Amino acid sequence: MKEVKDFIVAETVRYNDMYGMLRLRPADGSPLPDIKPGQFVQVAVRTPGVFLRRPISINWVDADNGTLDLLVRRAGRGTEAMLRLVAGDTVNILLPLGNGFDTGMHPGSKAILIGGGVGVAPLLYLGRKLADEGVDVHFLLGARSSGDLLQRERFEAVGHVHLSTEDGSVGEKGLVTKHSVLGSEFDRIYCCGPSPMMKAVAAIARERGTECYVSLENMMACGLGACLCCVENTVKGNVCVCTEGPVFNVEMLNW
Numbered sequence: 001m002k003e004v005k006d007f008i009v010a011e012t013v014r015y016n017d018m019y020g021m022l023r024l025r026p027a028d029g030s031p032l033p034d035i036k037p038g039q040f041v042q043v044a045v046r047t048p049g050v051f052l053r054r055p056i057s058i059n060w061v062d063a064d065n066g067t068l069d070l071l072v073r074r075a076g077r078g079t080e081a082m083l084r085l086v087a088g089d090t091v092n093i094l095l096p097l098g099n100g101f102d103t104g105m106h107p108g109s110k111a112i113l114i115g116g117g118v119g120v121a122p123l124l125y126l127g128r129k130l131a132d133e134g135v136d137v138h139f140l141l142g143a144r145s146s147g148d149l150l151q152r153e154r155f156e157a158v159g160h161v162h163l164s165t166e167d168g169s170v171g172e173k174g175l176v177t178k179h180s181v182l183g184s185e186f187d188r189i190y191c192c193g194p195s196p197m198m199k200a201v202a203a204i205a206r207e208r209g210t211e212c213y214v215s216l217e218n219m220m221a222c223g224l225g226a227c228l229c230c231v232e233n234t235v236k237g238n239v240c241v242c243t244e245g246p247v248f249n250v251e252m253l254n255w
């Protein structure tokens with residue numbers, strides 16, 4: 001069930017000029033709602049000139065401590081204001097939104113979770129859920145350079161981590177879709193990141209007959225399917241990514 005509630009900023013981490021993490025807990029002390037990997041929130045931003053909520057992927061959920069993490073990339077006035085928040089500040093959030101990843105895999109099966117840039121955000125929580133179910137979890141994380149690779153230690157605590165940078169500063173040099181680990185066999189592929197990367201991953205999955213899920217990053221304004229900003233053409237016609245997704249099996253997409 002969707003909720004609108006105030007959250008207190010419990011902690012902030014600034015990775016670099018572009019990226020930071022917000023750790024939030026309900027201001028009223030209530031428990032978090034049930035949140036699935038791949039779902040997102042809409043954050044109200046209190047800054048002049050920003051009227052719409054900002055959609056942010058859920059990076060991590062700690063139900064025991066009642067906190068959730070949001071990985072934020074500075075993309076404009078709204079996200080810049082979010083990155084200026086400090087511990088003790090309050091934000092209003094609409095959550096949880098969208099449909100998450102299908103985590104139904106047999107124990108002992110093998111999955112690779114591929115992320116580029118801020119697209120790595122939902123994969124951390126997804127990986128934790130899969131690992132808890134006995135899945136052999138591999139992360140393939142790509143970035144332009146070593147300084148753009150986010151939360152590496154947190155991913156390493158969950159599964160096997162493979163790295164790719166365009167400048168070769170860490171991991172294999174080149175695009176994430178050219179990494180040698182993709183020569184291995186996996187039972188399922190999950191992916192989130194720039195559209196060209198996801199389309200390339202989808203092509204690899206189709207060629208091999210491997211089930212593949214992607215999380216789309218279409219522009220979203222309302223998060224409720226009312227504004228029609230995020231419409232995607234699928235095999236079932238045009239659908240709102242914010243309500244029918246953001247996660248789709250690639251077989252549903254006209255890619």
